[in-house]
Amino acid sequence: MTIPAWMAPGSTIKRWLVVFGFGMLVILLGIDYILLALYRQYPFPSWASPYIYDVTLQWIDHTLRGALFLSVGILAIVLALRHLNRVIVAVIPQTNGKASSPKISVIGAVAQHKLLQRGPRITAIGGGTGMSLLLHGLRTYSRNLTVVVTVADDGGSSGRLRRELRILPPGDFRQCIAALADVEDMMVELLQYRFKKGSGLEGHSFGNLFIAAMADITGSFEGALEASNSVLAVRGKILPSTLQDVTLAASLRDQSTVEGESVVAKGKSPIDRVFLLPEAPEANAKAITEIREADVIVIGPGSLYTSIMPNLLVPGIAQAIEESKASLKVFVCNVATEPGETDDFTAWDFVTAIESHVGRRLFDVVITNSNYRAEKPGVWKSQVVRPGTPITGRDIQVIEHDVVDTHNALRHDAQKLSQVLLELYDGRRRTPERPAGWRVS
Numbered sequence: 001m002t003i004p005a006w007m008a009p010g011s012t013i014k015r016w017l018v019v020f021g022f023g024m025l026v027i028l029l030g031i032d033y034i035l036l037a038l039y040r041q042y043p044f045p046s047w048a049s050p051y052i053y054d055v056t057l058q059w060i061d062h063t064l065r066g067a068l069f070l071s072v073g074i075l076a077i078v079l080a081l082r083h084l085n086r087v088i089v090a091v092i093p094q095t096n097g098k099a100s101s102p103k104i105s106v107i108g109a110v111a112q113h114k115l116l117q118r119g120p121r122i123t124a125i126g127g128g129t130g131m132s133l134l135l136h137g138l139r140t141y142s143r144n145l146t147v148v149v150t151v152a153d154d155g156g157s158s159g160r161l162r163r164e165l166r167i168l169p170p171g172d173f174r175q176c177i178a179a180l181a182d183v184e185d186m187m188v189e190l191l192q193y194r195f196k197k198g199s200g201l202e203g204h205s206f207g208n209l210f211i212a213a214m215a216d217i218t219g220s221f222e223g224a225l226e227a228s229n230s231v232l233a234v235r236g237k238i239l240p241s242t243l244q245d246v247t248l249a250a251s252l253r254d255q256s257t258v259e260g261e262s263v264v265a266k267g268k269s270p271i272d273r274v275f276l277l278p279e280a281p282e283a284n285a286k287a288i289t290e291i292r293e294a295d296v297i298v299i300g301p302g303s304l305y306t307s308i309m310p311n312l313l314v315p316g317i318a319q320a321i322e323e324s325k326a327s328l329k330v331f332v333c334n335v336a337t338e339p340g341e342t343d344d345f346t347a348w349d350f351v352t353a354i355e356s357h358v359g360r361r362l363f364d365v366v367i368t369n370s371n372y373r374a375e376k377p378g379v380w381k382s383q384v385v386r387p388g389t390p391i392t393g394r395d396i397q398v399i400e401h402d403v404v405d406t407h408n409a410l411r412h413d414a415q416k417l418s419q420v421l422l423e424l425y426d427g428r429r430r431t432p433e434r435p436a437g438w439r440v441s
Contacts, residue, residue: 119144120295120425125241125311125321126150130302132175133411134332135236137418139180145236146290147176148317152248152276152310155262157194157204161212168221168245172307173238174207182233191232237290241311244281248310250274261306265340273357274305276313283316291320296425299363300332301412304350305341309357318358327428329363330421335404335412336382346388347398363396367420369412370400382410399424 057065119142124134127150138145151168153159158171178191191207214224225238248261254269264274291297299321302308312318321329331354333347342350347368355361368387387398401420405413 117143120422121290121293122146122296122298123148123290123294123326124298125291125308125317126300126302127153127172127307127311128302129175130300130307130334130412131172132179133414134298134301134417135176135179137414137416138421139235140415141418141422143235145180146287146294147180147236147238148241148284148287148291148311149173149176149238150307150310151240151242151244152246152261152306154247154260157208159262160204161208162245165212165215166245167212167215167224168240168243170208170211170224171205173225173240174205174211176238177211177228177232177234178207180235180238182235187232237286239287239290240284241287241314241317242281243284244278246281246310247277248274248306249277250305261310264306265303265338267340270343271305271341274309274313276310280315283314283320288316288320291317292324294324294326295328296421297321297324297326297329297363298332298421299330299354301334301417303338303341304334304345304353309354312354312358312362318360318362321362322360328365328421328425330365330367330424331363332412332417332421333366333368334385335369336410337385338382342385344383346386348388348391350385351394351396352391365424366396366398367403367417367424368398368400369402369404371402371404371406 057068060068121144122138122142123146124131124138125148126134131147131149135145135147149172153169153171154162156171158169161167162169174191178188181188181191191205191210193206195201195204195206211221211224211228214227215221218224218227221240222243225240228234229238247259248264249257249259250264250267250271251257251273252267252269253272256267256269258264258267259277264271299312300308312321331351333350334342337343337345345353347366351366368385372384372386387400390396390398399420401416403412403417403420405411
């Protein structure tokens with residue numbers, strides 16, 4: 001895997017180790033001068049002289065004596081550092097949060113942490129499985145991650161908790177927390193666990209109940225997310241696009257209207273337009289800040305009308321994206337269409353739908369999959385998404401690259417997609433040269 005130039009390991013740790021060693025050397029020289037002065041100015045008592053003679057090895061040549069002391073000192077330091085490294089590694093969490101991962105040295109862990117801390121500020125916007133999958137990949141490149149999540153979900157466990165407890169739907173937030181948490185595999189599995197039976201529990205996800213409990217303890221949904229991030233060592237920020245209770249609605253081609261995210265894609269007629277109720281909810285100020293300060297803004301992947309669009313329909317979010325000085329604003333197109341939402345869509349159809357809804361040009365790059373051989377989406381009766389015919393006069397770069405999961409033709413491969421994004425960002429920072437193996441239309 002090619003590592004972007006900005007992630008090349010620096011010499012920070014080595015530099016400070018050299019400074020530490022130099023400091024120790026200076027201290028030892030100082031102690032040596034003091035002992036030498038004491039030895040010359042204050043003679044030892046006669047009864048102690050024989051012992052001093054033996055302990056200081058004065059019966060050995062000065063050169064050999066120095067080499068002997070140096071060897072013993074180095075051996076002691078190496079032995080101590082090896083055992084300290086084992087003890088510390090045994091008690092600190094590994095940087096990737098996986099119990100099954102091979103152990104790495106403390107220096108390696110610190111170096112990796114420093115690299116991630118220097119990673120670009122990435123703000124991802126969306127929701128659902130597509131967003132959590134993207135975060136799985138991005139977390140290996142940067143700790144400066146923010147995800148802006150839709151709050152329009154009204155189905156399943158999230159919908160029930162939303163109606164019964166009057167909180168924002170926790171489902172998409174749970175998935176993002178599971179993707180970014182530095183915890184054991186078992187804890188992630190627990191967050192995603194869904195009860196299969198039990199009066200009142202059946203169908204609920206443990207992670208949803210966890211967030212709901214946190215909201216009750218802290219007094220707010222925002223407080224619940226902050227507390228969850230702290231407890232689960234989440235590597236990044238997870239923010240709702242709006243703190244208002246909104247409902248997603250859609251106008252269908254047969255002139256009918258449906259309300260509720262869970263039924264928008266189940267209408268008998270294709271979707272003509274989606275909108276929020278209320279139509280202009282106030283954007284979350286923290287999300288606005290993260291978007292404006294981002295180096296990279298990523299929209300998608302995810303369900304176009306039910307995961308991505310509910311965020312972009314919040315006026316403040318779309319405006320912040322358009323006005324952001326981010327060096328890369330990219331839309332990640334789905335690898336396959338979704339029945340009821342994007343039947344027969346090409347990548348340019350996705351672009352047209354988004355821009356016609358928000359009335360703004362939010363991105364200048366679109367990433368689509370080029371590995372059609374991996375595509376066999378028969379489960380959803382889906383089709384592969386191809387670039388399609390460019391919009392006349394629209395200055396946008398469509399990059400075709402192999403980003404599909406070869407084991408699941410309906411989804412992206414997290415590592416493939418993240419590497420393309422980071423290489424593209426690195427190229428934007430250094431040179432406009434096109435990375436090898438990319439097709440750009």
